[in-house]
Amino acid sequence: xxxxxxxxxxxxxxxxxxxxxxxxxxxxxxxxxxxxxxxxxxxxxxxxxxxxxxxxxxxxxxxxxxxxxxxxxxxxxxxxxxxxxxxxxxxxxxxxxxxxxxxxxxxxxxxxxxxxxxxxxxxxxxxxxxxxxxxxxxxxxxxxxxxxxxxxxxxxxxxxxxxxxxxxxxxxxxxxxxxxxxxxxxxxxxxxxxxxxxxxxxxxxxxxxxxxxxxxxxxxxxxxxxxxxxxxxxxxxxxxxxxxxxxxxxxxxxxxxxxxxxxxxxxxxxxxxxxxxxxxxxxxxxxxxxxxxxxxxxxxxxxxxxxx
Numbered sequence: 001x002x003x004x005x006x007x008x009x010x011x012x013x014x015x016x017x018x019x020x021x022x023x024x025x026x027x028x029x030x031x032x033x034x035x036x037x038x039x040x041x042x043x044x045x046x047x048x049x050x051x052x053x054x055x056x057x058x059x060x061x062x063x064x065x066x067x068x069x070x071x072x073x074x075x076x077x078x079x080x081x082x083x084x085x086x087x088x089x090x091x092x093x094x095x096x097x098x099x100x101x102x103x104x105x106x107x108x109x110x111x112x113x114x115x116x117x118x119x120x121x122x123x124x125x126x127x128x129x130x131x132x133x134x135x136x137x138x139x140x141x142x143x144x145x146x147x148x149x150x151x152x153x154x155x156x157x158x159x160x161x162x163x164x165x166x167x168x169x170x171x172x173x174x175x176x177x178x179x180x181x182x183x184x185x186x187x188x189x190x191x192x193x194x195x196x197x198x199x200x201x202x203x204x205x206x207x208x209x210x211x212x213x214x215x216x217x218x219x220x221x222x223x224x225x226x227x228x229x230x231x232x233x234x235x236x237x238x239x240x241x242x243x244x245x246x247x248x249x250x251x252x253x254x255x256x257x258x259x260x261x262x263x264x265x266x267x268x269x270x271x272x273x274x275x276x277x278x279x280x281x282x283x284x285x286x287x288x289x290x291x292x293x294x295x296x297x298x299x300x301x302x303x304x305x306x307x308x
Contacts, residue, residue: 072304074143076114079161089167100127108193117249127224132199136236145190157222162186205271235266237285
């Protein structure tokens with residue numbers, strides 16, 4: 001009779017360790033699986049980064065385009081007044097000029113010029129600092145606020161208007177008789193002015209400067225100040241519809257002849273993307289641009305009709 005102890009002894013004597021070949025095969029399989037897992041993680045991270053950049057581009061592009069077009073649609077609106085050249089008042093209007101002084105209210109009071117622009121320059125526009133301006137066109141827009149004023153800020157400039165009469169005044173002078181309008185209906189509205197341009201945000205990503213869309217607007221003293229709106233806007237180009245064709249700002253002889261405005265915004269990611277190269281050629285306005293770098297980009301374009 002074979003004892004249990006004898007059986008266990010025979011089984012134990014037959015056991016042996018893992019051979020070197022088996023160990024190497026197991027290690028290779030483990031390394032292969034680890035490599036595959038790392039590749040999946042890297043690809044997943046790159047896909048997420050690409051999707052995130054694209055989503056941000058689309059969001060910024062839509063917001064920037066909507067802002068510019070929304071202001072363009074109001075350009076020249078002066079509270080329903082049909083005789084803008086004959087609007088006066090205790091403050092009065094200013095003859096249009098391609099200037100933008102920062103220490104007074106002259107810029108916002110150039111009300112007969114609802115739209116104007118500068119081609120690939122900020123020349124003459126003191127409200128757009130040279131240290132901030134990067135590239136592209138400048139687009140200036142003026143209109144009365146779409147809302148009616150119910151309270152007045154002392155040094156802000158307002159327009160009181162009816163269909164045939166209009167007065168420009170500061171908040172402190174809103175009760176002066178020289179600012180009365182006889183016709184009804186009438187309303188008081190803030191005078192507004194904007195200038196869009198591309199500037200340096202002052203920030204960097206990976207050593208690369210981040211451009212931004214800026215907008216000059218007027219403060220509570222109706223003096224122009226520049227404010228950053230959206231990061232990543234790399235270029236801003238504008239052309240103006242005159243006599244059935246689109247031309248650059250330098251070819252516009254009379255801004256009153258402009259009936260449509262076409263804008264382009266080239267929007268790029270704020271940071272470079274590993275493994276991606278933008279070899280596209282972008283044609284917009286008077287520009288042809290092939291970047292050949294690692295930033296994702298999208299080009300946005302829109303057309304707005306102008307009040308006449």
